[in-house]
Amino acid sequence: MCPIEQWFLGFPAKMSPVTNFCVEGAGRLDTESLRRAVAVASEACPGARLVRRGRRWVDGGADPAVKVVSGVADPCAAPELRSPLPNRSGANCEVLLLDGPEPTVVLRASHVVMDGRGLILWARDVFRALRGEEPAGARSTGTVLDLDNPFYSQAGQAEAATKVPSLLGIPPRADIRRQLWRRRTVDGNFPALSAKLAAAVTAFSGRPTAPIRFPLDLRPFHPEIRSTGNLSLVLSLDVAAVDSWEEIYQRLLAALSDQDGRVSAPDPSILKAPVPLLRYFIRRAERSARREDRFSATANVNNLGRVPAEWFHTGTFEAAGAYMVSPMEPATPVSVVATEGDGRTDLTVAWWDGPGMSERVDALLDTVGEALAPAVHREQGRLTSAALPDPGPGIVDRFLEQVRRRPDAIAVSASDGEVTYAELDRRMRGVAKSLRELGVGREDVVGLLADKTVDAVAGAWGTLMAGAAYLPMDPQHPDARIRTLLADAKAAACLVTRPHDRRDHRPDGCAGLVLDDLPRDADLEPAAPAPGDLAYVVYTSGSTGRPKGVEVEHRSIAAYATCATKEHGIGPATRLPLLCSLSFDLAQLSLILPLTVGGTLQLLRDEISHLGLQEVLDAGATTLSLTPSHLDLITRLELRPGAVRTLLVIGEQFTRGVALRARQVFGPDCLITNMYGPAEATIGVGYHDFDADRDEGAAVPIGVPYDGVTYHVLDAGRGYVAPGEPGELYIGGSQLARGYRGRPDLTRERFVRLADGGRVYRTGDIVRRLPGGGLEFCGRIDDQIKVLGHRIEPAEIAQTMETHPAVSGAVVVARSRPGHRDKTLCGYVTAADGPIDIGELTGYLAEQLPGYLVPATIVPVAEFPRSMNGKIATASLPDPFGDAKPVAGGALEGMEDTVARIWSQVLGVEADRLHGASDFHRLGGDSLSLITMVAQVARHATGPDGERAFVSRLPEIIRRTTVEHVAELAVQARAGQ
Known part of the structure; x- marks a missing residue:
């Protein structure tokens, strides 16, 4: 027993000092699994099982109860969080599962046995046990009396005698049994949070000077101690209204560094006071403070520090945030409790309830929130368009509607002929029936390994008609890569066209179907996929050395099709070529959009060449969807533009120079649109129509979002940036992908939640808002690069290189050839033992990776140059294009x-x-x-x-x-x- 615990023990029952730690999220938590986890964690943290036996604390041997509560929308309003502890059985801890669409776990502990940070230690072990991990435990039995701590030795020696009015006022007929609890979540994490809160509270008080108390956890000063008990005291500072948060922060740092300051904690003599006498004095102090409106400080500012959501994830539950709700204590000033999560800060306040108190507490939270995240930042850093209209039918139903309306219209135009909507429908049904006969259906993935042919189109759409999801793959990729993708996606089957059926591409358990041999018609009732069903999976390069599959649902592709067809005028008269590999995210634009509105998909079957491109243009293409690099190529090949009137440019940075040349080639009536969007947000999420007179920057802006899509420009702490400042772009809204297939860890890392609970994707792209309202692209926050529209993670290539036995280390960078703007992949390797055969290494990579991931040149180096911090200094690596030596043998003839x-x-x-x-x-x-x-x-x-x-x-x-x-x-x- 320590003095603070004796103090809390003296609280009357109606003032029960219970701390509630809430973990909210999405998913499912099994009640029995939670009970078992609480038992395991409480064994490791025996403070959760303490009960009072006379004047002694003992391990009661009974695990804290787990109670399920339904119908709770706001934990702060739930009466179950206000029930006193100990309960009738004498237990001082319990766990509530607020069961609902987004469940919340509440771990409750009497302040007699735990402080806030001790409660978090117990909570972490509960979730470790839920994940099947070993609890870290908190078995230390020492109290603050056992600590040789300078702070505690000063406690009570200089307690503030100041008596100041309450920050929020005392309502009429105030009763501590009627408390108002409020919570506010602010986007962002903030350095020097305690100092900023203190400055905001002082400003709200309107007083020239405000005494502010900071609860101080002593655990960081004694890392050898792991205890859930009360190991805290209070540090006080007088904060002047003119003090900046920087000045307050310096004073706090100085006090913490020197372990010297004005601190308070109950005197050890309190241990001799009978509990009934303590209760008498506590009741008297509470009545006096309420009647006279006088307190020892203006406010308590309690910063619990960083509490990452990942601490509370399980296999079925994804935590969004955690926060502390503590009731007000008798004769104690208002407390502002802050918990810093992943890109969010949760603030809670408890005070007497009464007339006008809700507005007063909300005003305090408004002031604090504005100090941390000014409204102008939120307004300028958040871009929204109109709400998404009802997207209507899914894309399969939209295609079938076109079959009914215009069965004889040309759906696909290929080098070997044209196919009507009715004929394509029949082919799709043949594919769908064949898949169903294999047992393939909803949520199954079907690989698609095919050249750009009508059979490939029927394969993708037939998979959707069967209710499954397709995985497009590039036939140019090596067999090892194809097998890796099919295995990673757990594909149930793979559709192939000849001659690819003879390749060694299928892993065990993946059935094979040759599209050329499937029936061209079938009696089949098409599936009607639900909005949340999986539609397709596309793979992108992975920074961990492993490609990642982006899962796109029907709701997302339907939303995209609704917006894109409207914004870019895609309709029955549209002829849209497919210029890139089906495996490329951009290919889904051509594959899907025209067939949902009665347009024509044009196929360029052979490898792209200047003749093939000209044939497509001469065949009546009206819209081109392509990367800036491809557009640049077309303008330099001096091709005839034909009937093209719309250019949809996407995949990499679009420079003004390329846009101007495109304007010259395609004419002033051609609409040139810069589209923006990662695969994780379904092809494209925004756009900007190029205007040569208005767009004077080096690059064409990426513009504004589609309807139903929201842009958020956030700083490193995930708060909104100041107007005009660059920040990372986060995308929210109707087009977000489900996540990464089989990668819940990566999904949680890249798909996060904002303060309002909205799910967003962090792109890694640095952008800035322009005065006109749109966005411009400024760069990346990581090493990811774009080459010919492909997203490339150099780490994936380097790790593959390091699997070669002759290579001990590898680095991959993108460099420009002399006189060229485009980037080229360059590899650098150090040898494991002896010289490296670069030709053999290149061949090895070609067997493992797609061609666009194989470096154009590989340079052996003795060692990698490094910077002062130990990182590889890529700028100091040798120039792979500047050291070429002419070979003897005379001039070529x-x-x-x-x-x-x-x-x-x-x-x-x-x-x-x-x-x-x-x-x-x-x-x-x-x-x-x-x-x-x-x-x-x-x-x-x-x-x-x-x-x-x-x-x-x-x-x-x-x-x-x-x-x-x-x-x-x-x-x-x-x-x-």
Whole structure:
């Protein structure tokens, strides 16, 4: 027993000093599992089982009760949180499960046995036990009397004699049994929070000076002690209204550093006072304070510190936040209790209830909230459009409606013919029936490994018609990568087109269906997916070395289709080509949108080339959806624009220079729209229509959100930034993905909740709000880069490189070739033992990773240069493009000389450094520069008659991109071979 516990023991029953620690979240908590976890945690934290036996505290042996309470919307209003402890059985702790759509766990403890931070120790162990982890325990039995602590030795020696009026006033007929509890959640975490709260409270008081008390936990000064008991006292400061929070903070830091200040705690002599006598004095002190409106301080500012939500996650429950609700204590000033969570700060206040008190407490919380997060920051840092109208039917029903309305309209136009809506519907039903016969249905994932063909379109939509979700994959990716994705997604089946059915791509348990062999018609009732059902999964690069699958639900894709078709004029007259791989998030725009409104999807089956692009344009494409890099390529290839009247540009930063060239090529009547959106928010969430007169910056703004989408620009603590300041963009609203498949940890990290409970996705993109109201992109907060619209995490590539036995360490960075704006992946490796065969290592990576993740060049280094803090200094790594050595053997002749000159222009390297074995990709070439190179060789080296023949050899060029091989193919094409 220590003096503070004796003090609380003297509280009359109606003033029961019970502290409530609330953990709220989403999901499900099993009552029996919670009871078992409470038992395990209470064994490890015996303070939870203490009962009074005469004048001694003993372990009562009974675990705290777990009670289920239903129908509670606001814990602060729940009468169960106001019931006294100890209860009739003498227990001083209990647990409430407020059961509802978003359950809340409340751990309750009498202040006689636990203080606030001790209660958190017990709560953490309860959730450790729920996760099946070993509790950390808190078995120390020492009290503050056992601590050799300078603060405690000063306690009571200089207690403030000041008697000041209450901060909130005393209502008529005030009764401590009728208390008003209020809670406010503010977005953000705030350095020097206690000082900022003290400054705000002092300002609210209107007094020139306000004595502020700060409850102080002594545990950080004695880390060897793990106890749930009362190990705290109170530090007091007189705060002047003119003091800035910085000055208050310095004074607090000085007191904590020196362990010297004006502190108070009950004197040890209180241990000799009979409890009935204590109760008499406490009642008298409470009546006196209430009658005279005089207290020892203006307020208590109690900062419980950081309490991360991850402490309270389980396999079925995702904590959103935690906060403390404590009743007011007799003769004690109002307390503002703060709990800092993940990007949020919860504030609670308890005071006498009565007329006008709700407004008074809310005014206090308004003042504190405004001091922490000014309203102007929230207004400027939050961008919203109109509410999303009812999205209506899902995308499957929208397609079927088009089948009914225009069965003979062209749904898909491909190089090998056109398919009507009625024919595509029949093919889809054949796919759906075949999948159902395998037992595939709702929430199952079906892989799709196909070239850009009508069968591929029928495969994706047929999977949706079966009620399942499709996983599009790139046939250009190696078999090992395909197997990894199918296994990670736990795909029930994989749809393939020939010749990919002969590949070793399926993991065990994944059935295979060849689209070419499936029936082209079937008697089938299409599924009607629910809004929350899974629609598709797309994989992106992962910073942990493992790709991550983004799960998109039907509600999200339906919301996107509603907004995108309206904002960008996509309708029955639209002809929209699919230019990229189906595995790319952007591909879903072309695959889905036109078929929901009666438009036409155009397929470019072969590898992208200047001839293929021109054929698409000549075939009547009205809208192009493409990356800035692809648009830049089209403007430089001097292609005829045809009927294109809308450009939807997305995937990477869109520069003004590319936009201006597009305006010249496609004409003044073509609408050029910069779209923005990560896969985690379903393709695109916002847009900006380019205006050459208005948009004078180096890059085209990313603009404003779609209807139903909200942008939040937040700082590192997840608070709203000041107007005009850069911050990280968080996206909320109707288009958010479900999360990452099989990665609850990563989902919790990237999909978070704001103070209002709204779920948002943290993009990692740094943006700034423009005076006109839209956003501009400023950069990234991490190492993620964009190459040709692909999101790339260099860590994934580096970790794959390090799995090679010859490599001990690896680093991957993006660098620009001389004279080029585009970035190229460059790898650097240190050897494990002996020299590294770079060619063999490149081949190894090509067997593990997609082509866009294989570095264009790999440079061996003896060791990695490091900065003062030990991080790799990437700027000090050697230039992979500046050290090329010309190879002896004389000048190239004939066709090789012509090819070399073209490569020199495309790659920005000196022609005399090239030779027959020079490799295009090793010199920094990427897929778009390859298309440019092929177009230049076809136009200037093969002649008009050989141009198409040379372009048809593109797959051969991709497999072996040397000067010698390209020149050989060019000669054959010119000769008509």
